[in-house]
Amino acid sequence: MRVLSGIQPTGRFHWGNYFGAIRQYIAMQGNEQSFYFIADLHALTTVREPDVLRKNIQDAALDLLALGLKPEQATLYRQSDVPEVTELTWLLMTITQMHLLEKCHAFKDKKARGIAADAGLFTYPVLMAADILAYDSTHVPVGADQIQHVEVTRDIAQRFNGLYGESLQLPEAWVLDDSAKVPGLDGEKMSKSYGNTISIFESPKRLRKLIMSIRTDSTPVEAPKNPDTCTVFELFRLFAEPEQLLALAERYRAGGMGYGEAKETLYQAALAHFTPAFERRAQLEATPDLVEDILREGAHRARAKAQEVVARVREACGLGAKPV
DSSP states (O other), X not given: XXXXXXXXXXXOOBHHHIXXXXXXXXXXXXXXXXXXXXXXXXXXXXXXXXXXXXXHHHHHHHHHHHTTOOTXXXXXXXXXXOTHHHHHHHHHHTTOOHHHHHTOHHHHHHHHTTOOOOHHHHHXXXXXXXXXXTTTOOEEEEOGGGHHHHHHHHHHHHHHHHHHOSOSOOOEEEEOOOOSOOBOTTSSBOOGGGTOOOBTTOOHHHHHHHHHTOOOOOOOTXXXXXXXXXXXXXXXXXXXXXXXXXXXXXXXXXXXXXXXXXXXXXXXXXXXXXXXXXHHHHHHHTOHHHHHHHHHHHHHHHHHHHHHHHHHHHHHHTOOSOOO
């Protein structure tokens, strides 16, 4: 089994990214067949400031390593450091049908909102397919709303194989457990586009301020409260052991506890959970050469596999061996 996933460096990772995906990626890394990349080429469709993109890429690497990604167990690399992926993108583009791209969510959503969709956004799914197919990936972890990405990849690979013979591995979608749904500060789904996120590596002072700003109702301190409809309680669920969750739920229902106290409980739980990652990140920041070495070594391993796949694809479609 070979697992592959990428994450875009479009801003700092937040609790939704961590509990919805990153934590599960890390749990899957127990073998050397895991490939995780920082999708900097994909980010170019939205991030147009070079200095911002460079900083985002560096932050993404630091954050992933600090949160527990281990380079000895998984391959971590920058997408743009594997040029074979862009070559494979063109080879796939030549056989990808327009109607397949026209039905993809990102393009349809932007078009429906009247936003100009450039060629990068339109062909984005082909680059994504190349990311997956370049490593003979067998499993791609995705949320339920991202299954289409893998379905499109399979469609493209099947069409190539139908034209040129069996050359590409068909991947399977590995649907992530979305039971840990993460609400934002306003109770809606946590998302950068909603401006309601809590970043993983907020300073303690900033973290406390954000948690204290979580929207709650106006139930008086002395009155019982419903934990099942409270954003603070829902977020506490992400960090708490079952007995801790039960104890706080009982306090909600008994009355006599204000939301400020519940928010303080959440703050302490979040701080305790992420403190080890904060400490690892500080150590990594102090050794930037080490982080760069990890990314370069990851790219070296990724390229070795991608070169093997691209050579196979070139041969299949009649281009022959790549010149040295």
